[in-house]
Amino acid sequence: MRRFTRISRRRKAIALGAGISLASLVGGVAVVTLSPIMSLTTIEVTGASRLDPQRVVDALDEHRGTPLAFLSDDEIAADLADFTLVRSFATEIVPPNTLIVRIVERAPIGALETANGVELVDAAGVVIEVTDAIPDGVPLIQLPSDDAEGVAFGAVADVLIAVPREVVARIRTVSASTRDDVTFELRDSAHIVIWGDAERSAQKTRVLDAAIAATDQAVRWTYDVSAPDSLVVRDAG
Template sequence: MRRFTRRSRRRRLIATGAAATLLALVGGVALVTLSPLMALDTIEVAGAERLDAEVVAAALDDHLGTPLALLDEEAIRADLAVFPLIRSYSTEVIPPHTLVVRIVERAPVAAIERGAAVDLVDAAGVVVSSAPQRPEGIPLIAAESADPTSLAFRSVAAVLTALPAELRSRVDVIRASTRDDVVFSMTGVGHRVVWGSAERSDFKARVLAAALAATNQSSPREYDVSAPESLVVRRL
C-alpha cells in the first residue's frame, strides 16, 4: 500500500509539474505575442508602380500599435478597397514589428473612347488611367462592345487577355456584338481577323501567329481562326 501511495503521489507531482510548465509556456507566449513587444510599427508596401506605396501604407496607419497576432484581415481588406487599381494583395507578418503588403496592380489591356478622353481599362473594365489619346500598342474596343457589363465586352476582354503581348500590341480596333463574334483589325497593312468566341483563344492565337508568319505581309488579308483546325485566309 505504501509503495502504491508513493507511486501515485509521484505521478500526481509529475502531472502537476508538467501542467504548470505548459501553462507558464502558453502564458509567456501569449504575453509576448499580445504585448507591445510584438506590436506593429512598420508597414511596407511592395509591387506598387502606378500607385504611391507611401499613400497605400498610410491608409493602413490605424493598424499601427496593434499586436501582430491581433491584426484584422477584414479591416485591412476594407482599407485597401479604396484603391481600385489594386487587383489583389497578400500580407506577410515579419516579427517583431513589420507587416509587408504585396500588391498586384491592374494592368490595361485596351482603350475605350469616352468623349474627348480615352480610358485605359483592364480585363474587368476597371479604369486604370485616362489619357487625351490612345497610347501606341493599346487596342481600342469599339463603342458597341465597350460596356463592361455586357457579354460582348467580356468576350473581347478574354480574347485580348489570351493574346501574347506581341500580337495584342498589333490589334488596332476590336469589336463584338455577342459573345461569339469577336473581330479585330490589325495595325500595319490592315489585316482583319475573324476570331469568333473566346473559347480556345490560346490555340487560336498560335494558329494566327503561324499564319501571319507564313503569308506575305505586303497586302491586307482576312484570317478566319474561328474554327482553328480549319484556318481560312482570304485577300481583302
C-alpha cells in the same frame, strides 16, 4: 500503504509540475504575443507601380501598435477597398514588428473612347486611368455601346487575355457584338482578323502567323481564323 502513498504523492507532484509548466508556457506565449515588442511598427508595400506605395502605408497606419497576432486580413482588405488599382493582395508578418503587403495591381487590356476621355480598363471593366490619347500597344475596344459589363466586352476581354501579348501589341482596334464574333484590325498592316471567341487561341495564333507569312503583304487581307482548322483568307479591299 506507505508505498501506495509515495506513488500517489509522486503522481500528484508530476501532475502539478506539468500544470505549472503548461501555465508558464501559455503565459509566456501570451506575454510575448501581446507584448509591445511584438506589435506592428513597420509597414512595407511591394508590387505597386501605378499606385503610390505610401498611400497604402497611410491607409494602414491605424494598425500600428496592434499585436502581430491580432492583425486581420479582413480589416486590411476593408482599408484597401477604396484603391481601385488593387486587384488583390497578400500579407506576410515578419517578427518582431513588420507587416509586408504584396500588391497585385490591375493591368489595362484595352482602351475605350468615352465622353470623359480615353479610359484604360482591365478585364473586369474597371477604369484604371483616364488619358488624352491611347498609349502605344494598347488596343482600342469598339463596342455597340460603352457598356464595359455587357456580353460584347466580356468576349473581347476573354480574347485579349487568351492571345499572346505580342499579338495584342499588334492590334489597333478590336470589336465584338456577341460572344463569338471578336474581330481585330492589325496596327501595322490594317489586315482584318476574324478571331471568333477565346477558345483555341494558341492554335489560332499559329494559323494567323502562317497565313500572314504565306500571303502578299502589299494587299489588305481578311483572315478568318475563327475555325482554325478551316482558315479563310479573302481580299479586304
